[in-house]
Amino acid sequence: MRITLALPRELGEHEVSRWRALQEADAAFDNPFLSPEFTLTAGELRDVVRVAVLHDGPHIVGFFPFERHAMGIGKPVAAGLTDAQGLVHVKDLxxxxxxxxxxxxxxxxxxxxxxxxxxxxxxxxERHPSPIIDLRDGFERYTAGLREHSGKTYKSTLAKSRKLQREAGAMRHDYASTDVAPLRTLLGWKTDQYRRTGRTDRFAHQWIVELVERLLATQTESFAGVLDMIYVDDKPVAGHFGLRTRTTLVGWFPAYDPQFAKYSPGLIHHLAMAERAAESGIQVIDMGRGQKEYKDKLKNGEFQVAEGRVARARPAAAVHWMMRVPVRKTRAAVMANPLLLKTADKALKTYGRVRTVLQG
Structure with missing residues (x-):
């Protein structure tokens, strides 16, 4: 086995084509965060991005995209944003x-x-579930399953959709738009949501905004940014920006206008998006790891992802363990305990309200 390192921009068409072929040969890699386009775009904005190319004799057998930080600390590309990480490789590597x-x-x-x-x-x-909307049997079979297992949610969402249209106007659905203006509306909603709930605003980092805008502009058969919005009386109500391969759409940045919150616009939008996605050939919507009420209501399956680290016997690895592992284990304990999770979420929202008042 021979391993060479490259900046993303140093990869030639042969390497990129081989990466794409390896990805499409194994369903485990059918996620746009593992696509070469994602790493190539992130590499334009992040000088810490690298790609390890694995060779077996004359053949390329794998690609390992990563970020290399100070003291030899390695992270996934765009760490903290991505819901699928790892090597793309030949079977049984x-x-x-x-x-x-x-x-x-x-x-x-x-x-x-x-x-x-x-x-x-x-x-x-540690293994964690990553809930999905499985559309491989079609949208009608998916909604039939919702009616059977989440009937109350499904019926109430349809009722709220009708009520929203009665009270606010006709609904329009714009799937896979490449217009940057509604994207900026969506990101504004997301920023407000982060602040209200006490979370860190990801879009305060300009490189993340630029990454999202460049991915929206990337449109190929095997990879694209997907902006999906619903409007009522031509006013934007809810939307989502994610990425797709040929058959998988990943949930990334969903948000809605809070003034329509009583209609559950997020659920209305996700059902509409699932229908249009299925029509376009999407078989799976991966909503990503994390406990969210809307995911529990919409999912009809799940994948598994893992959390942890690989470390060599080096002083930097020991320092990293002391700084990161106890925090990660504490967070996992909170996430696994409904009472602790509810308490932590309430505290974050209180902090968000206080921060909003002080900044205002």
Missing amino acids: EIDANQLIKACGLSVYEFDHLVSGQPLLNARH
Whole structure:
């Protein structure tokens, strides 16, 4: 096994085509965060992005995109934003994880959404569900399942949709738009949501805004940014920006105008989006790891992703463990306990309200 390192922009068409072919050959890699286009675009904005190219003799057998930070700390590309991470490789690839990160110049590689079947994966790593909307049998079969298992949610969402249109006007659905103006409306809603709920505003970082805008402008058969919005009386009500492969759409940035909150616009939008996505050939909407009420109501299946790290016996890895692992374990304990989770969420929302008042 020979491993070479490259900046994303240094990859030639042969390497990019091989990456895409490996991705499309295995359903485990059918996620746009694992597509070469995502790493290439992030690499235009982040000088810490690297790609390890794995060779077996004359053949390329894998690609490992990552970020290399100070002290040899490795992270996934656009860490904190991505819901699928890891190598894209040939079936049954055998490589020692420590050998890989050593070749990458890393002391440790930390991940939180590692996909299944990875050489990096071991029994110590924590597994988490990633809920999905499975559309492989079609939208009608999906909604039939919702009526059976989440009948109250499905019926109330349809009723609220009718009520919204009676009270506010006719609804229009704009699927897979490439217009940047509604994207900026959506990101504004998302920023307000982050602030209201006490979360960090991701879009305060200009590179993230630029990343999203560049991905919206990327439109190919195998990869694209997907902006989806619903309007009432031509006024934007709710929307979502995500990414797709040929058959998988990932949930990334959903948001809505809070003045329409009583109509559950997020649920109305997700059902409308699922129908249009199915019509366009999407088979799975991956909503991403994390406990959210709307995910529980809409899901009809789940994938698994893993959280953990691979570390070499280096001082930097020990420092990283002390700074990150206890915090991660505490967060996992809170997320697993409904009472603690509710208390933490309430505290964050209180902080968000106070911060909003002070900033206002």
